[in-house]
Amino acid sequence: MPSVLIFGGSGKIAKFITASLVKQDYKVYSVIRREDHVPELRELGATPIIQSLEDSTVAELTATIKSSTPDVVIFAAGAGLRAFEDPNLSILVDRDAAIRVFDAIAEANCTKRLITISTIDTRNRDKLSPTWYNEEDQKGSDELWGMLPTYMKAKFEADKDLVEQNSRRGLEYTIIRPTWYGDGEPTGKVKAGLAGISPKVSRKDVADVFVACIENPATVGCVFEVSGGEVPIKEAVQRVAEEKVDSFGEIYR
Numbered sequence: 001m002p003s004v005l006i007f008g009g010s011g012k013i014a015k016f017i018t019a020s021l022v023k024q025d026y027k028v029y030s031v032i033r034r035e036d037h038v039p040e041l042r043e044l045g046a047t048p049i050i051q052s053l054e055d056s057t058v059a060e061l062t063a064t065i066k067s068s069t070p071d072v073v074i075f076a077a078g079a080g081l082r083a084f085e086d087p088n089l090s091i092l093v094d095r096d097a098a099i100r101v102f103d104a105i106a107e108a109n110c111t112k113r114l115i116t117i118s119t120i121d122t123r124n125r126d127k128l129s130p131t132w133y134n135e136e137d138q139k140g141s142d143e144l145w146g147m148l149p150t151y152m153k154a155k156f157e158a159d160k161d162l163v164e165q166n167s168r169r170g171l172e173y174t175i176i177r178p179t180w181y182g183d184g185e186p187t188g189k190v191k192a193g194l195a196g197i198s199p200k201v202s203r204k205d206v207a208d209v210f211v212a213c214i215e216n217p218a219t220v221g222c223v224f225e226v227s228g229g230e231v232p233i234k235e236a237v238q239r240v241a242e243e244k245v246d247s248f249g250e251i252y253r
């Protein structure tokens with residue numbers, strides 16, 4: 001039975017991913033921060049592991065990975081709303097904990113495969129804007145960085161670390177960068193690749209992009225955006241894999 005370990009397993013995206021994987025007979029380990037999430041995750045069919053990422057060392061995270069020996073690791077944690085009150089949490093969770101997880105995967109040496117959630121427009125804004133951005137995307141970018149500067153920078157620095165330190169770690173990573181999403185009805189279709197900031201996408205559709213990447217090893221090395229669109233998810237992910245999309249080349253970091 002293939003197995004997946006999800007850091008941030010109690011998150012909304014993570015729970016959708018868990019439900020899909022359990023249905024397909026995957027074993028799912030969910031690393032969660034709070035005990036009160038245990039019953040819900042058990043009901044979904046996952047095996048919960050209580051561990052706060054912001055309070056764990058690389059050695060402790062390595063031990064968690066070694067104890068579950070997953071085929072694939074997913075990083076789906078994020079400080080989320082807690083960071084509105086305390087932006088420093090973005091640095092602790094979205095950047096520092098993510099980087100420790102990257103190190104722990106390399107250290108544990110059970111699997112090299114990592115699929116991680118980033119966010120749209122994660123880039124060095126002192127450099128040129130992405131060539132595929134239209135006027136609306138530019139406005140969206142100003143809005144995002146104006147509203148959530150610490151979060152955007154934390155995500156950028158985590159992605160930069162993952163990409164630039166990979167000669168040392170040797171991970172088989174895929175970085176998924178969704179635009180704003182909400183709990184709207186899923187359509188089973190997205191725009192994936194150099195997709196731009198609008199339109200919004202449904203959370204469940206983003207979760208299904210993760211599942212499609214788990215099932216498509218040719219997405220290793222891809223860094224791609226996801227927004228609302230018209231291409232069936234598996235096909236959209238297959239195109240990303242064939243085109244080896246990298247929306248985070250050196251000119252953007």
Ligand SMILES: NC(=O)c1ccc[n+]([C@@H]2O[C@H](COP(=O)([O-])OP(=O)(O)OC[C@H]3O[C@@H](n4cnc5c(N)ncnc54)[C@H](OP(=O)(O)O)[C@@H]3O)[C@@H](O)[C@H]2O)c1
Pocket residue numbers: 007008009010011012013014031032033034051052053054055076077078079080081093094097117118119120177178179180181182203
């Ligand atoms: N919303 C958007 O439009 C959007 C767009 C692009 C990317 N994203 C990114 O996608 C991520 C996942 O989205 P989502 O909707 O699933 O968010 P979510 O429901 O807030 O999930 C984030 C999960 O991370 C967990 N977490 C936070 N700190 C942790 C820690 N120290 N140790 C272990 N787990 C911890 C949270 O657990 P607790 O509940 O216990 O805190 C929560 O379960 C977001 O955090 C964000 O970075 C979001």
